[in-house]
Amino acid sequence: MIADPFAWVYAQLTALLLSLGMTAVWAQTTLRFLGAAVLATVLLVSTFFLIWGERKLLARFQDRLGPNRIGPWGVFQTVADFVKLIGKEIIVPTRADKAVYLLAPLLVVLSVVGIWAVVPLAPGVVGTDLEVGVLYIVAIGAVGTLGIMMAGWSSNNKYALIGAFRSVAQLVSYEVPMVLVLLVPVILASSMSLVGIVEAQAGMWFIVMAPVAALVYLVTSIAENGRAPFDLLEGESEIVAGFNIEYSALAFGMFFVAEFLHSFTIGAVVATLFLGGWRGPGAEAYPLLGFVYFLLKTLSIWFVIVWIRATLPRIRIDQMLGFSWKFLTPIALGILMLTALIDKLAAAAGWNRTLVLVLANVVAVVVILSFVQGYARLQRRRDQAPPVSVTATPVALH
Amino acid sequence: MLDQWVFIAFLLPVGLLLPAVAIAMGFLLGPRKPNPLKGDTYECGIETVGSTWIQFKAQYYVYALVFVVFDVEAVFLFPWAAAYNQLQLYMVLEGILFVAILAAGLIYAWRKGSLEWV
Numbered sequence: 419m420i421a422d423p424f425a426w427v428y429a430q431l432t433a434l435l436l437s438l439g440m441t442a443v444w445a446q447t448t449l450r451f452l453g454a455a456v457l458a459t460v461l462l463v464s465t466f467f468l469i470w471g472e473r474k475l476l477a478r479f480q481d482r483l484g485p486n487r488i489g490p491w492g493v494f495q496t497v498a499d500f501v502k503l504i505g506k507e508i509i510v511p512t513r514a515d516k517a518v519y520l521l522a523p524l525l526v527v528l529s530v531v532g533i534w535a536v537v538p539l540a541p542g543v544v545g546t547d548l549e550v551g552v553l554y555i556v557a558i559g560a561v562g563t564l565g566i567m568m569a570g571w572s573s574n575n576k577y578a579l580i581g582a583f584r585s586v587a588q589l590v591s592y593e594v595p596m597v598l599v600l601l602v603p604v605i606l607a608s609s610m611s612l613v614g615i616v617e618a619q620a621g622m623w624f625i626v627m628a629p630v631a632a633l634v635y636l637v638t639s640i641a642e643n644g645r646a647p648f649d650l651l652e653g654e655s656e657i658v659a660g661f662n663i664e665y666s667a668l669a670f671g672m673f674f675v676a677e678f679l680h681s682f683t684i685g686a687v688v689a690t691l692f693l694g695g696w697r698g699p700g701a702e703a704y705p706l707l708g709f710v711y712f713l714l715k716t717l718s719i720w721f722v723i724v725w726i727r728a729t730l731p732r733i734r735i736d737q738m739l740g741f742s743w744k745f746l747t748p749i750a751l752g753i754l755m756l757t758a759l760i761d762k763l764a765a766a767a768g769w770n771r772t773l774v775l776v777l778a779n780v781v782a783v784v785v786i787l788s789f790v791q792g793y794a795r796l797q798r799r800r801d802q803a804p805p806v807s808v809t810a811t812p813v814a815l816h
Numbered sequence: 817m818l819d820q821w822v823f824i825a826f827l828l829p830v831g832l833l834l835p836a837v838a839i840a841m842g843f844l845l846g847p848r849k850p851n852p853l854k855g856d857t858y859e860c861g862i863e864t865v866g867s868t869w870i871q872f873k874a875q876y877y878v879y880a881l882v883f884v885v886f887d888v889e890a891v892f893l894f895p896w897a898a899a900y901n902q903l904q905l906y907m908v909l910e911g912i913l914f915v916a917i918l919a920a921g922l923i924y925a926w927r928k929g930s931l932e933w934v
Contacts (some may be wrong), residue, residue: 450822450826453823453826454823454826454830455826455830457827458827458830458831458834459834462834462835504845504846505845505846506842506846506847507846507847507848508842508843508846509850509854509855510855511856511858512852512855512856513855513856513857520839523839524832524836524839527831527832527834527835528831528832531827531828531834532824532827532828532831534827535823535824545823545824545827546820546821546822546823546824547820548820549820550894552894553891553894573857574868574869575858575859575864575868576859576864576868577859579868579872583872587876587879590876590879590880590883591876591879591883593883594883594887594890597887597890598886598890601893601894601897604894604897604900605897608897608899608900608901608902609898610894610897610898658859658860663858664857667842667846668838668839668842668846669842672835672838672839675835735933739876739879739931739933743882743931744926744931747922748919748922751915751918751919751922754915755912755915755916755919758900758912758915759908759912761900762900762905762908766905
């Protein structure tokens with residue numbers, strides 16, 4: 419029981435349901451439904467504390483105290499905010515497309531909760547071991563962008579529409595490098611299932627074998643989440659509030675629940691794909707320990723995401739698209755070809771797989787940096803070049 | 817095979833239902849005092865001019881076209897990557913050739929100026 423509490427609870431519940439006269443199939447289905455309900459509820463409740471944690475961390479980054487009034491260290495601040503939001507009026511604009519307007523926040527939350535179905539939480543504890551898990555993550559993640567597009571469009575507000583258009587621009591740009599670098603862990607594990615990918619990391623975490631791919635994946639998922647520095651869809655200084663301008667009370671709150679839970683979810687996916695998921699010393703013997711490792715890894719990635727938010731300013735939209743298409747996509751294509759080739763050559767020649775892949779990544783980083791350096795030098799030269807005599811012949815501009 | 821999807825079939829409706837309950841609670845417990853000004857479109861206090869649902873210029877439509885090409889071809893790469901263990905070297909090289917053609921397409925779009933903000 420202490421060794422494996424998850425299996426123990428499962429066995430107890432199965433025995434209980436069977437003693438109630440259920441067939442084995444029905445008992446299993448009931449437990450799956452129960453598992454889904456518990457998972458979704460725990461996730462949404464944990465959002466209260468994630469929001470508090472993020473506000474507290476941001477406050478510390480900015481040399482403030484942050485919420486500190488309600489409960490010890492202010493932990494119940496978000497609960498109080500939630501209670502306040504319940505008492506506020508949900509305004510549905512008269513000119514809005516009401517059904518779409520109310521459906522949008524639900525879809526955004528659904529897309530984040532849905533990702534957790536395939537993330538292995540501890541050895542043997544996973545919603546479902548989907549054979550196409552990696553593709554499922556990409557697909558369900560895109561539903562969130564659909565929800566934001568629906569919110570912006572149905573509000574019948576020009577600023578909201580511009581915010582929605584920006585979020586689509588972000589999706590179509592960052593989805594390409596994201597899908598391409600997702601192929602790297604799939605190649606290394608020869609499996610698309612997340613359980614299979616965690617199993618393949620028994621010897622070495624993939625972040626050691628593919629650090630460039632891990633970094634590109636982290637950046638693209640932050641962009642898909644629409645967080646700083648990619649939060650153009652709610653650029654307050656430009657488009658009032660962006661896609662959620664017409665929303666109020668809990669309908670508005672749901673977008674934020676989804677956003678804050680999404681950053682934690684990105685942490686979980688990165689931890690699973692690149693940091694070995696629940697792997698750690700003694701995790702296989704004690705699944706509870708595996709869960710603790712998984713949580714620690716997830717929280718450290720989440721901390722990095724909050725750190726990035728506190729550090730970097732918002733970038734301009736043409737820079738954002740250029741960054742994806744002219745920087746991340748070539749890197750993703752290159753690292754994919756490099757990993758596929760080097761890994762097969764290492765296997766054929768009998769070299770140490772990890773060592774060769776680390777070397778290949780170091781070479782890739784050096785090449786990327788020299789390209790960036792060359793580009794910066796070119797840009798500087800262009801800026802410093804003496805202006806062509808425009809004043810003498812203004813007609814010769816064309 | 818379909819067995820794998822049962823959990824997702826449960827989780828997605830629950831994920832939809834929980835926020836729906838929260839919003840319904842907001843409708844039940846919150847005040848409801850509509851007036852024409854409150855229900856109007858909010859654009860910084862200025863009255864809105866013209867319709868919003870018009871043809872809108874999306875400056876990035878060229879990116880969207882390139883995206884379709886890339887995303888569809890990336891999906892073809894997933895089975896190749898999932899079977900990587902069983903592949904011979906020449907099969908891996910074929911996959912790399914496929915990615916190289918993709919990269920050539922990106923360079924072509926780049927040279928044509930399709931990746932510029934218009």
